[in-house]
Amino acid sequence: MEKQETMERICNDFTINIATANGTGSQSANLIVLNSMFQMGVPVSGKNLFPSNISGLPTWFIIRASDRGYQAPGDKAHIQVLMNKDTWQKDLAGLESGTVVIYNEDVKLPVDRDDCPSFGMPMTKMARGINPKLARLMCNMYYVGALAHLLDIDDAAISNALERQFKGKEKAIELNLRAIGEGRTYAEENWEGGIPYCVEARDKNPDAFLVEGNEAVALGSIFGGINMLSWYPITPSSSLAESIIEWLPKLREGDDGGATCAVIQAEDELAAAGMVIGAGWAGGRGMTCTSGPGISLMSEFIGLAYFAEVPGVIWDVNRVGPSTGLPTRTQQGDLSMLYEASHGDTQHIVLIPGTVDECFEYGWRAFDYAERFQTIVFGFSDLDLGMNRWSTAGFQYPDSPMDRGKVLRTQDELDAVANYGRYRDVDGDGIPYRTLPGSGLDPVLYRGTGHDEDGVYSEDPDVYYATVSRLRRKIDGARDLLPAPVVREEEEQQIGVIYYGSVENSITEIDDMLESTGLSVSTCRVRALPYHSEVEGFIERHDKVIVLEINRDGQLYGILRKELPVDLLPRLHSVAYTDGIPPRARVYADKILEVLEVTA
Amino acid sequence: MSVMKLNVIDLEKSEYTGGKSSLCPGCGHDQISKIIIQAAWENGISPEGIAKMSGIGCSSKTPAYFLGKSHGFNTVHGRMPSVTTGASMANKSLSFIAVSGDGDTASIGIGQFIHAIRRNLDMVYIIENNGVYGLTKGQYSATVEKGSKKKKGTMNEQPPIDLCAMAINLGCSFVARSFSGSKKQLTALIRAAMGHRGMAVIDVISPCVTFANNDESYKSYNYVKENDEVLHMLDYIPHFTPIEEVDIPEGEYDDIQMFDGSTLRLETVGDDHDPSDAVSALSAIHHAEKENKHVTGLLYYDDSMQTADEELGLTETPLSALSEAELRPSEAELASINAAFRGA
Numbered sequence: 001m002e003k004q005e006t007m008e009r010i011c012n013d014f015t016i017n018i019a020t021a022n023g024t025g026s027q028s029a030n031l032i033v034l035n036s037m038f039q040m041g042v043p044v045s046g047k048n049l050f051p052s053n054i055s056g057l058p059t060w061f062i063i064r065a066s067d068r069g070y071q072a073p074g075d076k077a078h079i080q081v082l083m084n085k086d087t088w089q090k091d092l093a094g095l096e097s098g099t100v101v102i103y104n105e106d107v108k109l110p111v112d113r114d115d116c117p118s119f120g121m122p123m124t125k126m127a128r129g130i131n132p133k134l135a136r137l138m139c140n141m142y143y144v145g146a147l148a149h150l151l152d153i154d155d156a157a158i159s160n161a162l163e164r165q166f167k168g169k170e171k172a173i174e175l176n177l178r179a180i181g182e183g184r185t186y187a188e189e190n191w192e193g194g195i196p197y198c199v200e201a202r203d204k205n206p207d208a209f210l211v212e213g214n215e216a217v218a219l220g221s222i223f224g225g226i227n228m229l230s231w232y233p234i235t236p237s238s239s240l241a242e243s244i245i246e247w248l249p250k251l252r253e254g255d256d257g258g259a260t261c262a263v264i265q266a267e268d269e270l271a272a273a274g275m276v277i278g279a280g281w282a283g284g285r286g287m288t289c290t291s292g293p294g295i296s297l298m299s300e301f302i303g304l305a306y307f308a309e310v311p312g313v314i315w316d317v318n319r320v321g322p323s324t325g326l327p328t329r330t331q332q333g334d335l336s337m338l339y340e341a342s343h344g345d346t347q348h349i350v351l352i353p354g355t356v357d358e359c360f361e362y363g364w365r366a367f368d369y370a371e372r373f374q375t376i377v378f379g380f381s382d383l384d385l386g387m388n389r390w391s392t393a394g395f396q397y398p399d400s401p402m403d404r405g406k407v408l409r410t411q412d413e414l415d416a417v418a419n420y421g422r423y424r425d426v427d428g429d430g431i432p433y434r435t436l437p438g439s440g441l442d443p444v445l446y447r448g449t450g451h452d453e454d455g456v457y458s459e460d461p462d463v464y465y466a467t468v469s470r471l472r473r474k475i476d477g478a479r480d481l482l483p484a485p486v487v488r489e490e491e492e493q494q495i496g497v498i499y500y501g502s503v504e505n506s507i508t509e510i511d512d513m514l515e516s517t518g519l520s521v522s523t524c525r526v527r528a529l530p531y532h533s534e535v536e537g538f539i540e541r542h543d544k545v546i547v548l549e550i551n552r553d554g555q556l557y558g559i560l561r562k563e564l565p566v567d568l569l570p571r572l573h574s575v576a577y578t579d580g581i582p583p584r585a586r587v588y589a590d591k592i593l594e595v596l597e598v599t600a
Numbered sequence: 601m602s603v604m605k606l607n608v609i610d611l612e613k614s615e616y617t618g619g620k621s622s623l624c625p626g627c628g629h630d631q632i633s634k635i636i637i638q639a640a641w642e643n644g645i646s647p648e649g650i651a652k653m654s655g656i657g658c659s660s661k662t663p664a665y666f667l668g669k670s671h672g673f674n675t676v677h678g679r680m681p682s683v684t685t686g687a688s689m690a691n692k693s694l695s696f697i698a699v700s701g702d703g704d705t706a707s708i709g710i711g712q713f714i715h716a717i718r719r720n721l722d723m724v725y726i727i728e729n730n731g732v733y734g735l736t737k738g739q740y741s742a743t744v745e746k747g748s749k750k751k752k753g754t755m756n757e758q759p760p761i762d763l764c765a766m767a768i769n770l771g772c773s774f775v776a777r778s779f780s781g782s783k784k785q786l787t788a789l790i791r792a793a794m795g796h797r798g799m800a801v802i803d804v805i806s807p808c809v810t811f812a813n814n815d816e817s818y819k820s821y822n823y824v825k826e827n828d829e830v831l832h833m834l835d836y837i838p839h840f841t842p843i844e845e846v847d848i849p850e851g852e853y854d855d856i857q858m859f860d861g862s863t864l865r866l867e868t869v870g871d872d873h874d875p876s877d878a879v880s881a882l883s884a885i886h887h888a889e890k891e892n893k894h895v896t897g898l899l900y901y902d903d904s905m906q907t908a909d910e911e912l913g914l915t916e917t918p919l920s921a922l923s924e925a926e927l928r929p930s931e932a933e934l935a936s937i938n939a940a941f942r943g944a
């Protein structure tokens with residue numbers, strides 16, 4: 001079939017939406033489409049919108065191809081693949097006129113959209129021809145073939161992606177390749193008329209690959225010397241722990257073949273947090289990963305670690321709350337909880353990666369900060385960053401040796417500190433020295449109750465106030481030692497947008513949408529709390545500053561309002577929105593424009 | 601000049617004492633602290649190698665009152681086992697001596713208690729059991745017996761949780777019950793528990809003199825003294841005392857070998873109890889409970905179980921002592937990971 005001469009060709013600028021049911025093996029097919037395009041050098045992103053269910057409920061996979069590097073899910077689908085009878089009608093009804101529809105004829109539902117070019121294929125029947133038992137799984141490979149045909153995806157790229165998907169499983173590779181080939185041939189022979197969309201190979205950065213944020217954090221923590229991982233399964237953080245478990249034997253065997261990191265599947269998140277604190281207290285690098293509900297359970301322990309000054313690392317891969325919420329959808333709804341987790345006055349260091357490279361980097365750095373500041377350090381990721389695949393040019397090896405903090409390991413080291421006391425601020429930076437259990441050096445009973453500079457129980461009002469004031473000073477002192485914001489600044493300092501985390505994946509497009517209205521927009525991506533002084537500088541330099549985030553209440557906005565000088569507050573405006581879906585640029589750009597209009 | 605008594609590593613007993621207690625005078629918990637000090641000193645354990653752990657409660661305050669030369673952690677209510685687990689993973693060479701209360705263990709902390717046993721964490725876990733929440737002023741705890749009555753309030757009607765029966769059912773490797781007033785028995789049990797490798801649970805009835813020491817309380821001094829069913833007389837023979845030099849008892853006895861080479865000698869009184877038999881231990885507990893008695897002694901012992909760190913196959917060096925070279929994989933390893941991702 002020839003592409004029609006007259007048809008306008010739209011290359012590397014479209015969105016595919018693939019509607020399937022969970023547990024039907026469609027994830028493999030979707031990743032093959034994504035990866036084959038990636039192998040051709042096409043800038044792509046893939047978002048898996050999946051249900052909280054093992055099998056049967058609807059799932060959508062959204063693939064965005066964009067030469068401009070846009071990674072947010074597009075505002076609309078240009079190509080819709082229909083495999084799932086349960087969402088068939090609704091998916092169809094929602095399409096814009098002209099959307100290309102590819103569907104499985106064997107679902108036996110009508111495609112009553114004359115305004116959409118539609119292509120049917122008896123996918124299940126054909127899959128049965130290869131292997132009746134595997135037909136349910138394999139029928140998905142037919143839409144891979146169909147897309148390969150319609151979009152002009154290279155055969156070589158398809159084979160490459162298939163081999164990556166089924167690493168070494170020869171039988172699976174052979175069967176699926178056959179199915180894809182049959183799908184392509186069927187489309188060639190039976191479908192008339194082309195579609196405007198196509199992929200065009202680009203010079204691919206030979207170093208680039210796609211990886212999930214969770215796996216990047218996992219590897220980072222292993223290069224950060226993790227000694228103890230405690231975890232309790234919860235989506236979307238489980239794959240982070242499972243990734244650590246998978247990589248540990250390859251990377252972290254001791255001289256005698258023994259393990260240098262203990263992994264414990266805890267009885268719950270309370271225990272997981274307790275184990276992190278126990279490990280940190282005993283001089284190890286302990287970490288756990290969870291999502292919002294787990295953080296809620298860990299709160300009491302987090303306060304203990306803050307007050308007793310014990311290092312530990314906790315990763316929160318945010319999902320939609322409150323409560324069980326939308327457990328398989330994404331949100332930035334836990335930020336303010338992390339920052340002030342636990343009762344009483346507390347404040348915690350939060351590292352906020354926005355790319356998979358930063359997931360790796362903060363994976364190891366978190367331990368250094370935790371031991372330097374003797375406190376809990378949170379890594380704050382989310383389902384979108386953690387469980388979808390993002391591009392990197394390769395992880396960077398740590399550029400600094402491990403920082404084990406102010407630990408006194410010998411009598412000489414202890415003697416060298418004048419007037420040592422476990423909680424005495426000898427250096428004036430709010431960070432005291434510590435000795436470890438087993439060392440016999442100035443032993444002390446750690447406690448969550450009031451204590452004086454020597455660690456002795458105290459309810460003295462002045463002692464209490466001095467302690468909590470020092471703790472505040474200690475964490476405050478971390479500000480400018482934590483990752484600085486990433487600032488992209490325009491010369492006309494008109495509008496500034498502050499954002500963080502996975503909004504990074506949508507910001508370029510949002511920015512282009514805003515600038516297309518004639519605005520000049522600078523951006524500032526916050527990468528840690530307490531926020532860096534450069535964030536304040538950015539706000540000072542802009543007339544109007546939008547704080548953009550994926551939650552309902554504007555949580556970073558709230559934190560900034562609380563901590564910024566009052567005279568800067570009138571410039572600050574919140575744009576916060578959340579519906580479980582990774583931020584679509586149009587939705588957020590429109591909300592920003594609305595706020596700018598209202599406040600004009 | 602009086603000659604100071606020294607233990608086998610030449611330390612005076614004062615090296616094992618702690619701060620001054622702030623508990624009510626006569627509280628059973630203080631007796632137990634004294635016995636812990638005595639046991640650690642007699643065993644000749646170096647205080648710096650010990651880590652004292654506790655939850656929250658009057659009982660959990662006591663690590664401040666013993667072993668002042670050891671690091672310790674007074675954690676949160678009911679969650680001491682998890683902190684101990686993490687610490688033990690980071691430094692398995694520490695000897696953990698933990699103290700908890702019956703509220704701390706049988707209510708808020710029952711989950712962590714169960715799971716620490718399941719993992720056979722290498723620790724001594726002492727429950728100072730008074731049947732009430734002392735620190736919050738005397739509410740019943742979940743270990744109070746049906747029919748028992750504290751000083752104020754009504755009689756308890758709910759059946760108790762028997763922590764020893766529970767531990768035995770969970771396969772705990774060392775389970776004993778004792779009484780804070782039975783100095784000899786408790787000292788021998790704690791000394792043996794210190795020499796055991798794995799989880800040693802000792803449930804110690806420890807009267808709360810303020811809220812539950814009236815005669816109608818089954819955990820009062822008078823009641824326990826009159827209703828203590830001793831399983832056997834206990835004698836502890838440390839590994840540094842040649843066993844040949846110890847007098848052989850007149851009656852029947854059994855010797856149990858501990859991991860550190862010491863021996864717990866069980867001298868038969870009345871019915872013979874075989875601590876390797878879980879069913880007979882459970883039946884002894886059951887019969888005592890039916891008659892509102894307390895059965896004390898070594899109930900159950902099993903030295904065949906792997907500990908948590910053994911099961912995980914941890915490297916020999918405590919993890920907290922590993923160097924950066926051992927903890928951070930090389931640059932070449934990262935390069936090969938990147939290459940593998942690229943599909944090279």
Ligand SMILES: Cc1ncc(C[n+]2csc(CCOP(=O)(O)OP(=O)(O)O)c2C)c(N)n1
Nearest residue numbers: 657658659677701702703704732733734735
């Ligand atoms: C999370 C939490 N809930 C409640 C308390 C209050 N509290 C302190 S001690 C205690 C009970 C202690 O009882 P037990 O463990 O039997 O110790 P005892 O004082 O009897 O020795 C309670 C409920 C607390 N400290 N923390």
Ligand code: SF4
Nearest residue numbers: 624627658734808809
């Ligand atoms: S209240 Fe009871 S348990 Fe607490 S110290 Fe007093 S006597 Fe002991």
Ligand SMILES: [Mg+2]
Nearest residue numbers: 701702730732
């Ligand atoms: Mg009690």
